[in-house]
Amino acid sequence: MKKIYYIILLNLLTVTFSCSKEDDLEPTDIRYDYFTVSPDANDEESILRRKFYEDHNIHLLFNDTLRHEQRGTYADGTPHWFTELLDLSYDITSTKNETRFTYIRDHQKQKEGIRYAETYILPHLDKELRPYSIFLVETLEEYGWRWNTVAYYNGKRCLALAIQGIAELEEEEIKERCIDIFYNIVDSKTNYYDEELNDFIALGNKLHGETFESAGLSDDPTDEEIYAFGFLTWSTWYQEFPSESSDFTSFLKAVFYQKEEDFKVQYASYPLILQKYDIMKEVVKQKGYIF
Known part of the structure; x- marks a missing residue:
């Protein structure tokens, strides 16, 4: 009986000392926010995006590729690339329509898109309604029964805004265009049972x-x-x-x-x-x- 007792005691002491010698646990994969502009980026587009975030605390995107990085190689030596896209229609709780879009390539048009968001959209949205990110595009389409041209798409983590034709609109026409955006944003955050x-x-x-x-x-x-x-x-x-x-x-x-x-x-x-x-x-x- 004593022998069994000593064996149990020895095992307990071994476990205790083993635990005390373990290093503190550290996270192995720290999550980087890939909406963020790299601190090393100094091209014109990155400068615009960085300033927009500093001014409004909203990420600004002109491209739907959040990251494209190499993750090792295949057996034949070919690089293995991982790409994460924005995915406007992403939603955990429901299925949303597909979208397609064209990028704004011209730097001056990118500035016009920022002016549109800052002048007509953001002044009407307090922090509770502001999107996590804004994706400025030239053209935007949503698929229902067919592809339809739309002015915006309110996604789970991004508000996409199309700027094509904005420069030709009168101020009142732009404001009317924005009403649909505001209604959709508020409607998505409000329920009759609130x-x-x-x-x-x-x-x-x-x-x-x-x-x-x-x-x-x-x-x-x-x-x-x-x-x-x-x-x-x-x-x-x-x-x-x-x-x-x-x-x-x-x-x-x-x-x-x-x-x-x-x-x-x-x-x-x-x-x-x-x-x-x-x-x-x-x-x-x-x-x-x-x-």
């Missing part, structure tokens, strides 16, 4: 998705009858009030696509609509949009 929208949803008086009949209306109510309940949209096919999601979307679009003065004149006789509009606009501000 706590800030509890009061908005409550003003629906539990009629979301309910039939017109449940509110004492006919199957074919007038617009004015629906407005009186505080809704901008409804389903004539199913003869019911909008879902919470549809109600949210209709007012969010109203905030971005209608001038407040015009909206409040149009719906002046419907206090519930005006209340919901004011709540939505305040939520948009809280999310980080600057009007």
